[in-house]
Amino acid sequence: xxxxxxxxxxxxxxxxxxxxxxxxxxxxxxxxxxxxxxxxxxxxxxxxxxxxxxxxxxxxxxxxxxxxxxxxxxxxxxxxxxxxx
Numbered sequence: 001x002x003x004x005x006x007x008x009x010x011x012x013x014x015x016x017x018x019x020x021x022x023x024x025x026x027x028x029x030x031x032x033x034x035x036x037x038x039x040x041x042x043x044x045x046x047x048x049x050x051x052x053x054x055x056x057x058x059x060x061x062x063x064x065x066x067x068x069x070x071x072x073x074x075x076x077x078x079x080x081x082x083x084x085x
Contacts (some may be wrong), residue, residue, distance in 0.1 A: 038046065 041049075
């Protein structure tokens with residue numbers, strides 16, 4: 001029974017992987033349309049947009065560092081707990 005289910009399960013997993021890969025890849029039409037829209041915008045708006053996106057990336061990296069520090073702190077045990085181990 002399990003031998004029959006394994007190939008079906010593998011096909012299902014492969015289909016899900018393919019679907020996610022296709023879904024996450026931007027379409028070439030959207031890139032072209034985005035480029036054409038950006039060509040119509042003035043330089044000032046593009047610079048402001050770039051600064052805002054850069055700021056969001058900085059915030060995200062800071063939040064990631066804080067999350068990593070919190071995870072590290074949670075893993076460490078206080079020094080007085082070491083003698084009971």
